[in-house]
Amino acid sequence: MSQTSALVILIAAIFTNNILLTNFLGMCSFIACSRQIGTAVGLGTAVTFVMTMTTVLNYAIYHFVLMPHRLAHMTFIVFIAVIAAFVQFVEMFVERFSPRLYFALGIFLPLITVNCAILGASLFMIIRQYNFVQSVGFGFGAGLGWAVAILLMAGLRQKMRYSNIPEPFQGVPIAMVVTGVLAMAFMGFAGMVSIQ
Template identity: 65%
Template sequence: MEINPVVILFAAIFTNNIILTNFLGMCSFIAVSSEIKTSLGLGQAVTFVLTFTTVLNYVIYHHVLEPLGLESFRFIVFIITIAAFVQLVEMIVERYLPNLYYALGIFLPLITVNCAILGVSLFMVIREYNMLQSLLFGFGSGVGWTLAIVAMAGIRKRLKYAKVPKGLEGPGITIIVTGLMALAFIGFSGIVQIQ
């Protein structure tokens, strides 16, 4: 039975959120989630990259690698595609959005090594999605990642004024809050689940 692409979109945002169910992309999630504006900017960049690299990798995998019998090279090819696309996005952001470029700093080029980007492309192949399903899965995963990082930024902003034990300040409390957010998102799992 083929899963409706709209179901995949909503599942990628809520029930199979790439950060809160698979814990992919934690490095930049923890490092950048201290400011809402920066988190939103990075989330938009990740969504953009996820959407387009998933489609590019779909086309490359199904129209180049599979016909040539080179499926085992998908990891290398996907990483090269992601790296090239992120370089393009970095140049565009630097040129047209310099404030966001400087706010994101080192984290913009680190989108290249964000394991959520590669994970979505690999899930797309493993789950045997078609082009539309892959597009909506990539977009939904980006929106879900953005939703999670912006929510975390809002929570961390409030935590600045809370009495957090000294040993848990910074990444410690962030990981605990991420776990609590993941539990909250599990509440959506009764709605729809994709495998």
């Protein structure tokens, strides 16, 4: 694992190992917030940014604080605290320095704390034993992959409004099935690059 370059991991995290379509992370907000393209772009951007930063932060904390002090069993609680604190900090920072950006992204930030993709990315980084550069690539790629998936989904759902869907399938079930088709399409990338 240690030989793979960060660029390969980045590409793989976007296409072949898309965190949403192959690891099913961040489904809740994916289903709830993919009705409008604008919303999808906002949320996608926020997730990409927060995921990159928290992966890096968690990498540092795991390897420089938790491991030397044999506190690996505290991983979950520390990671979630880091993520919550970081999101809070970003929210205050953005609100203070860029009110326009705050209005564009502000409402999405609290949602992100409970987005399992963020915590998932940090946990995958630990399980797959990435080094620092690889972690940066993975965090950024996974965020970007999530953004791409929700953007595609928003586009599909806007078209879907005009189609005649059987009644029991309306709403969430059809969104699931469409996501399944999307996942199949992404499986076409499988031979391109691979990470475990």
